Amino acid sequence: MTVANRILVVDDEMVIRTLLVDILTEEGFDVESAENGREALSMLADPGEFVILFTDIMMPEMNGIELIREARKDYPDLIPIIMTGFATLETARAAVKEGVYDYVLKPFSLSEIKLAVTNAIERYSLSHENARLREITELFHISESLASIHEEQRLLDYVLHAALERVNAERGSLMMTTEDGRALRVAASVGLPVTETHAMVDMGSSISGWVAEHAEPLLVGNIHDNPELIAMSRNLSDRSFISVPLERKDPRDGLPQTVTVDVPRVIAVLNVNAKKGGGEFSEGDLKILSIVANHAAAALINVRLIEDLESTHLATLQSMSLVLEAKDAYTSGHSERVRDYSLLAARKMGMSEQDIEILRVGAVLHDVGKIGVSDAVLNKSGKLTSEEWEAIRRHPSVGYDVLRPVRTLAPEHLQLIRSHHERMDGQGYPDGLDGDNIPPLTRIIAAADAYDAMASTRAYRRALSTEEIVGQIAEHAGTQFDPDVARIFIELIESGELS
Ligand SMILES: [Fe+2]
Missing domain, CATH: 1.10.3210.10 (Hypothetical protein af1432)
Structure with a gap:
């Protein structure tokens, strides 16, 4: 989780900008400033998450309200606070009704600034904590459901659907490593063309194959920025995707003692494509999918063990029948x-x-x-x-x-x-x-x-x-x-x- 510490101050008056930067830096925040909306937007795009956008309303080129509207499109978690002179107080109040967190009236006092920022930071932490709790609860439900499914195909379908839902993806597939470890076969899919629903791909010639071979997840924001991936991809229409491996923790997990050959460590690859709304998948999405993949791998190994045990049991009963007759x-x-x-x-x-x-x-x-x-x-x-x-x-x-x-x-x-x-x-x-x-x-x-x-x-x-x-x-x-x-x-x- 990001430390809730970064503030961007935007004002066209240098005196106010400097003053605010000084006050907030003194309070221990990591503060940067911009003199207009355009500059502010380009700074927001830099890595490192800003928590608070502290902006003047009346500015040339782009006013504060427009800046907030633009900024929140890409950074919905950013908390906007506006500074306003008495002349625009009504505008400021209207903006608060539309979701601007708070306003500070110019000329402001030190304590007003501190109070507004402290409140905003608290809200940021709370909403993040809530989101994290929701995420953990969801993942817990998934892991509980996984443990209760005892049939392989149902398990695969469930894993895929749960994964797509958790990261808001429209399409995806779960591909199983073939026994010889040389290829992957689509075992569950959502939104794939019919011709692809049972497709087999060689390890060396696909993105899923790369993930399986290297036992490493892959998060791609935009495939068109990755020429080396374009060559491997079978699907360029979904620019953002994540592929994660389902791995045995121990290379011999779920294998009968009698199996002595080398078996592939990655038993399957989970792919999600096409973020709903057209955005890009994030590091957070990758983290969630990695957790789902871990649980899914363990559940899949269990299901196979149970199926093995049952077929052994059945074979024993058949032998008993035959011995009885003999x-x-x-x-x-x-x-x-x-x-x-x-x-x-x-x-x-x-x-x-x-x-x-x-x-x-x-x-x-x-x-x-x-x-x-x-x-x-x-x-x-x-x-x-x-x-x-x-x-x-x-x-x-x-x-x-x-x-x-x-x-x-x-x-x-x-x-x-x-x-x-x-x-x-x-x-x-x-x-x-x-x-x-x-x-x-x-x-x-x-x-x-x-x-x-x-x-x-x-x-x-x-x-x-x-x-x-x-x-x-x-x-x-x-x-x-x-x-x-x-x-x-x-x-x-x-x-x-x-x-
Ligand atoms: Fe009988």
């Missing part, structure tokens, strides 16, 4: 066969790729709930007691409960597992769903599951013949099986595609 020669390979049969049927029925993907993952897991049933019951060749039968009937809901915490599984996956023993007539388990209340994908798994059971030899019976299986499926179409699914399975069996 213990029993009769069921060995059952889940994978059910998956293959389901996919064949789904393709023949013209299901979408998305549905097929759900079947692919869900089918292997459909009997995972059997981990809750003892081997003795699962492999029993004699008649089951009612308790044993109950234990078997619980496996779909046990599987559902085991898998529910895995966020990478969609409700459709969970439904497959829970409902694969439901029947069209409502006589199935665990929920007694019927007809259309059983989702279409589940009806496919149910038929594939039954087919594999009939086609396999079990401890207590031999495998059924093709004719017997077709007979069974036809007989139970509409009661146990969805009639359309049953028809497809019969076609697949008869054409030999299933064997």
Whole structure:
């Protein structure tokens, strides 16, 4: 934060200028003076922020009110105080109503000057303190929201929108470093032409690439003042922009122990373009974006860690399903066969790729709930007691409960597992769903599951013949099986595609 200490005194009378400079310097301020409005405006443009503009009203060329109006366009935080003779007191009062902070009547006393300046400085500090507090509160909200988003794409969209809003930018993008670290890919964007929304750029040939390679932010007030950047830029219509890297704090943050190759330290680059109202981005904007980028990098690494953990968890559960089957020669390979049969049927029925993907993952897991049933019951060749039968009937809901915490599984996956023993007539388990209340994908798994059971030899019976299986499926179409699914399975069996 700037020390609130600089004052610009403007008066065409040298005596008054000198007097004011002396008084205020004596009070410890950093004071400069100008003898007319034009000179004052050029001094304001110099680096170093003036806090107070102390100006006479009646001056040749540009009067004090005009000067204030011009100065506040570029420096809205500047606090204007006017000096006025009795003749222009009414003008001074009107100016105060329009936002001039205060006026001092000529001839003035030392204490009047001191009072006006002290009040103005106090107000400046207060409004800056308030603005800073607002900024901190906003950033705090952003960081809180980031921690609550657990899905990568949503997180990226949120980061970009929050960043644009914080710095009043109209356009922007968030670009992710590709795995090999050689390029950047647009992962979220606002206001980009459609052709650019999934663009890839090489590291060496773009501004984002430069930021990623050097792990350094870039603030550009006007690209046309930077010939070396013009060559790299893909977009010259937005003259002012900021690009900041999202970096791992530690080069190994968020990486599994097993990954030993060098990975890029910068995981993404946040770009904001086109300040609303056509102005230039400031150092303050850069500071805000750097904070947002820091939080975003940490959140992104977390989301990826969680996703990794979940997919490991899922892989473990799939392995458990397979191990469970492998213990029993009769069921060995059952889940994978059910998956293959389901996919064949789904393709023949013209299901979408998305549905097929759900079947692919869900089918292997459909009997995972059997981990809750003892081997003795699962492999029993004699008649089951009612308790044993109950234990078997619980496996779909046990599987559902085991898998529910895995966020990478969609409700459709969970439904497959829970409902694969439901029947069209409502006589199935665990929920007694019927007809259309059983989702279409589940009806496919149910038929594939039954087919594999009939086609396999079990401890207590031999495998059924093709004719017997077709007979069974036809007989139970509409009661146990969805009639359309049953028809497809019969076609697949008869054409030999299933064997
Ligand atoms: Fe089952």
